[in-house]
Amino acid sequence: MPFLDVRGLEKSYVGRRGTTRVLGGVDLAVDEGEFVAVVGYSGSGKTTLISLLAGLLPPDRGEITLDGARVEGPGPERGIVFQQYSLLPWMTVYENVALAVDAVNAGKSTAERRRLTEDLIGLVNLTPARDKRPRELSGGMRQRVAVARGLGMAPKLLLMDEPFSALDALTRATLQDELTRIWGERCCTVILITNDVDEAILLADRIYPLTPGPGAVLGAPIEVGLPRPRSRRHMSLTPAYQKARLALVEFLRSAKRSA
Amino acid sequence: MSPATIKRIVLPGLGLAIVLVLWTVISQTVAHDLPSPARTWAESRRYVLEPFFKDGEMNQGIGRLAFYSLVRVGKGFALALLIGTPIGFLLGLSKTFHASFDPIVQFLRPISPLAWLPLGLVIFQKSEPAAVFTIALCAMWPTVINTAMGVRSISQDYLNVGRVLKLPRWKMLTKIIVPATLPYVFTGYRLSLGLAWLVIVASEMLTGTPGVGGFLWQEYNSLVYSHIILSVITIGAIGLFLDRLMSLVEARVKAG
Numbered sequence: 001m002p003f004l005d006v007r008g009l010e011k012s013y014v015g016r017r018g019t020t021r022v023l024g025g026v027d028l029a030v031d032e033g034e035f036v037a038v039v040g041y042s043g044s045g046k047t048t049l050i051s052l053l054a055g056l057l058p059p060d061r062g063e064i065t066l067d068g069a070r071v072e073g074p075g076p077e078r079g080i081v082f083q084q085y086s087l088l089p090w091m092t093v094y095e096n097v098a099l100a101v102d103a104v105n106a107g108k109s110t111a112e113r114r115r116l117t118e119d120l121i122g123l124v125n126l127t128p129a130r131d132k133r134p135r136e137l138s139g140g141m142r143q144r145v146a147v148a149r150g151l152g153m154a155p156k157l158l159l160m161d162e163p164f165s166a167l168d169a170l171t172r173a174t175l176q177d178e179l180t181r182i183w184g185e186r187c188c189t190v191i192l193i194t195n196d197v198d199e200a201i202l203l204a205d206r207i208y209p210l211t212p213g214p215g216a217v218l219g220a221p222i223e224v225g226l227p228r229p230r231s232r233r234h235m236s237l238t239p240a241y242q243k244a245r246l247a248l249v250e251f252l253r254s255a256k257r258s259a
Numbered sequence: 260m261s262p263a264t265i266k267r268i269v270l271p272g273l274g275l276a277i278v279l280v281l282w283t284v285i286s287q288t289v290a291h292d293l294p295s296p297a298r299t300w301a302e303s304r305r306y307v308l309e310p311f312f313k314d315g316e317m318n319q320g321i322g323r324l325a326f327y328s329l330v331r332v333g334k335g336f337a338l339a340l341l342i343g344t345p346i347g348f349l350l351g352l353s354k355t356f357h358a359s360f361d362p363i364v365q366f367l368r369p370i371s372p373l374a375w376l377p378l379g380l381v382i383f384q385k386s387e388p389a390a391v392f393t394i395a396l397c398a399m400w401p402t403v404i405n406t407a408m409g410v411r412s413i414s415q416d417y418l419n420v421g422r423v424l425k426l427p428r429w430k431m432l433t434k435i436i437v438p439a440t441l442p443y444v445f446t447g448y449r450l451s452l453g454l455a456w457l458v459i460v461a462s463e464m465l466t467g468t469p470g471v472g473g474f475l476w477q478e479y480n481s482l483v484y485s486h487i488i489l490s491v492i493t494i495g496a497i498g499l500f501l502d503r504l505m506s507l508v509e510a511r512v513k514a515g
Contacts, residue, residue, distance in 0.1 A: 090441075
């Protein structure tokens with residue numbers, strides 16, 4: 001059985017105007033240490049998928065198994081980096097990260113937990129801002145705190161819900177590079193949800209396209225045959241990049257037409 | 260003169276002058292028993308210029324009287340927060356508690372202080388605790404309602420952070436729910452203090468306890484009408500001061 005095994009995941013929302021079927025049977029298999037991206041249009045159910053994986057929403061049908069254990073409800077072993085950062089505004093950078101570190105390392109000494117927290121803040125290059133509050137930070141810095149907090153949960157699986165979509169292009173590029181570095185240093189399994197095809201190709205080993213809803217499903221995965229480390233500058237000229245991009249865009253376009 | 264000075268000093272001064280003129284005109288024409296501003300000042304100056312003199316239980320400087328009232332309001336307000344804040348949190352947190360007690364809260368909320376006071380006198384047999392009881396009972400509702408509303412409007416994102424981290428209930432409360440609700444709680448406190456100050460006059464009038472409200476009622480009975488105006492102005496000034504003070508506290512809390 002794969003490290004993460006998702007089978008027949010279905011989710012509908014019941015609203016005032018009847019039922020909307022958001023996900024119509026999502027299957028997904030991810031091996032340990034893999035970086036997988038899910039690409040789809042806005043409103044196709046990407047956030048619903050990640051909420052189900054995180055256990056924040058119960059599925060109507062289907063099941064999720066992570067490392068042999070069935071997922072029932074949320075837990076820190078599936079760390080999540082939210083789209084809107086969701087930092088607690090009354091806490092400093094340090095306190096936001098420490099909240100996660102302390103929650104999963106209850107058995108460790110105060111000094112040890114402190115070291116882990118300082119470490120993560122250093123990893124995302126925020127040591128000079130450790131005592132600032134979120135409102136004093138730029139969007140990019142806030143998202144770094146969110147990444148540090150996600151890693152602070154020491155997750156088996158890190159879920160990222162369009163983490164860079166609210167950032168300007170330059171900041172986004174910087175953070176993408178940093179995410180690659182961090183993933184290389186603290187190799188964990190990552191699922192990145194994004195609507196940016198280039199971001200998916202730059203970061204992921206494998207990309208699943210999500211068909212436009214209602215009743216969205218994942219298409220056949222596209223392997224990104226690019227060697228690491230990947231360079232943003234040279235990448236776009238390689239045949240492997242162009243092949244992956246073409247396959248993705250083709251799939252998403254034709255899925256949109258038929259939807 | 261800069262436009263800012265005109266706006267901040269000249270125009271309010273002009274407004275005050277117009278009111279004083281109108282007051283004088285009314286006291287000279289339609290309402291002969293209403294003391295004019297000049298007479299009010301002449302008869303009140305000792306109370307204002309020596310605010311802490313004490314000739315007897317009910318004949319004291321306005322500063323001393325205001326102090327009694329403030330202490331009484333302070334007690335009632337503190338009691339209101341002590342009771343109102345936990346009730347507000349419970350209403351916001353527990354659907355069962357909300358279903359059980361929200362109708363009662365909505366029912367009790369519009370009851371006037373005048374209705375509670377006799378009941379307080381019956382329960383406590385003394386005027387001082389009855390006054391404090393009335394102030395607390397009338398002033399706590401904004402705290403209850405704002406706190407409950409604050410808890411219910413906490414962003415799901417913050418709660419999700421706690422859920423993913425599997426925070427124990429107590430930590431969820433202290434690290435997420437209470438800090439997220441605090442700005443609403445303090446809005447409630449400010450409104451509650453305003454109400455407490457409104458209630459003080461009624462409760463002192465009815466119980467005859469020394470304070471600005473008690474003094475006002477006594478001077479009405481002794482036909483010293485200028486002192487009624489002195490009391491009214493004092494009540495207004497202190498009310499304004501308290502509101503500004505609480506606004507500052509509230510702004511500090513909201514700024515985090």
